[in-house]
Amino acid sequence: KGGKKKDPMIPKSRFDAGLSKARKAEKEARERAEAAEAKLKAQTGDLDLNPPYQRGAVWSEDQLVALMYSLLTGAPVPSLIINDRHGSWWTDDATYSRHAPSGAASFAVVDGKQRLLCLAAWFNGELAIPASWLPAEEVEHAEDTADGPYVRATGLTDLGRRRTGERILLPVGEARVGSLREEAAIYLVVNGGGTPQTEADMDNAARVAE
Numbered sequence: 001k002g003g004k005k006k007d008p009m010i011p012k013s014r015f016d017a018g019l020s021k022a023r024k025a026e027k028e029a030r031e032r033a034e035a036a037e038a039k040l041k042a043q044t045g046d047l048d049l050n051p052p053y054q055r056g057a058v059w060s061e062d063q064l065v066a067l068m069y070s071l072l073t074g075a076p077v078p079s080l081i082i083n084d085r086h087g088s089w090w091t092d093d094a095t096y097s098r099h100a101p102s103g104a105a106s107f108a109v110v111d112g113k114q115r116l117l118c119l120a121a122w123f124n125g126e127l128a129i130p131a132s133w134l135p136a137e138e139v140e141h142a143e144d145t146a147d148g149p150y151v152r153a154t155g156l157t158d159l160g161r162r163r164t165g166e167r168i169l170l171p172v173g174e175a176r177v178g179s180l181r182e183e184a185a186i187y188l189v190v191n192g193g194g195t196p197q198t199e200a201d202m203d204n205a206a207r208v209a210e
Contacts, residue, residue, distance in 0.1 A: 055114075057114070080109070085106050132149070138159060
């Protein structure tokens, strides 16, 4: 009767855990929306996949499959970098003019073209991955290969396609630079600043992964 009343507040540890979970869910939802938006831009022609500083489609099938593994397992994947050419900061009218008749893409892929091509190949049913990476009940039609059963997006159930799409999180960073030259400078910084892995480095990691 005269005892101490229970504190009605949520314990701080539970509050912090709940907040962390909510922030993670918000981040995943944002990355999913960004990936969907980038895909839509590519499909509608509003995303230039081939600015002159870009490479062609150079990834091997093994590299495409490896990216799908990273995406499906939640491993961090570098952000796609696009440049918004539609704002007042864009001054390179020779490359793109926001005042010209519609038809030209108002966004450019500065970095991440291979990742976008990989996603397009997957969603269009042009890329197959090991069926074992997905729940068996979501696989409707698998293909026999020398490496075991493989499956394409078109071989999944409707539920499987939806759930697989929900697992694919591709973060997107948006630049706002004013010219093709500045886009190319970003490309050089992103792709030329790292230290390449040596064959010995890769062999060492492969031994650990066995």
